[in-house]
Amino acid sequence: MKIYISVDMEGIAGILLPEQLVKGETLYYEARKLMTREVNVIIEELIKIGVKDIVVKDAHGSGFNFLIEDLHPDALYVMGGLRVDQRFPLLDSSFTGAFLIGYHAKSGTKQAIRDHTISSHSWQSITINGIEIGEIGLDSLLFGLHNVPIMLVTGDDKACKEVKEFLGEDVVTYITKYSLGRHAGIMLPPKRVYKELAEVVKRAIDNSKKCSPFYLNPPYEMVVRYMSTEQVDRLFCDNKRVIRIDGVTVKYKEEDLMQLLSHVL
Numbered sequence: 001m002k003i004y005i006s007v008d009m010e011g012i013a014g015i016l017l018p019e020q021l022v023k024g025e026t027l028y029y030e031a032r033k034l035m036t037r038e039v040n041v042i043i044e045e046l047i048k049i050g051v052k053d054i055v056v057k058d059a060h061g062s063g064f065n066f067l068i069e070d071l072h073p074d075a076l077y078v079m080g081g082l083r084v085d086q087r088f089p090l091l092d093s094s095f096t097g098a099f100l101i102g103y104h105a106k107s108g109t110k111q112a113i114r115d116h117t118i119s120s121h122s123w124q125s126i127t128i129n130g131i132e133i134g135e136i137g138l139d140s141l142l143f144g145l146h147n148v149p150i151m152l153v154t155g156d157d158k159a160c161k162e163v164k165e166f167l168g169e170d171v172v173t174y175i176t177k178y179s180l181g182r183h184a185g186i187m188l189p190p191k192r193v194y195k196e197l198a199e200v201v202k203r204a205i206d207n208s209k210k211c212s213p214f215y216l217n218p219p220y221e222m223v224v225r226y227m228s229t230e231q232v233d234r235l236f237c238d239n240k241r242v243i244r245i246d247g248v249t250v251k252y253k254e255e256d257l258m259q260l261l262s263h264v265l
């Protein structure tokens, strides 16, 4: 069995503040430790279950957040910044499933820790074929292109709720914190999370047959609400494939999903 794990930072146990999420900030190193430990717990459990091939992607910010010396020796790690067509290197249809670890709710979600879609500074919302989509949805689509289903998602309660609405009830979710605001929440102690994750990983693997890959059929129409008119002023709108709807809203029309996502990722 092969498992691909994509790891963001906002939904990792113990992470709450902007100072933990940005390189150079005072609490960033602590957050890297928390992220690395949580990943190691998951890999340890997968290996116990008998999963032989594990690829782990560092998917937050620069893509260089894992403390590389502390990483579990029995997986491969993808780190650094990459274009959308290279968002998940080594991914192909031989993978049984994917885990999205430490994820967060889409931009504009009420009382969700660090809600955003790709960047807190660039996009208000992204809708594809009428469905408003956040990073959970965007990454599920990319895994779906290789026929790989999402089997487990962890993050705050709002991210987990988004998963159920978006991917269905069969995907296993695990709540690491209950959000009270963008930077406030009821936090589960990381040590408890590590203990519980072992059972959760086992449940996700046992449940794998129930999960199916996520697809949206072409043609694609993506409506993006940007943060400012200035961003849209800089775009070339041909009024055929790239159409400005109002000051901050642009509609993109594409046949190819990767081409479509390249406008935002």
Ligand SMILES: [Zn+2]
Residues within 6 Å of the ligand: 008, 009, 010, 059, 060, 061
């Ligand atoms: Zn992130």
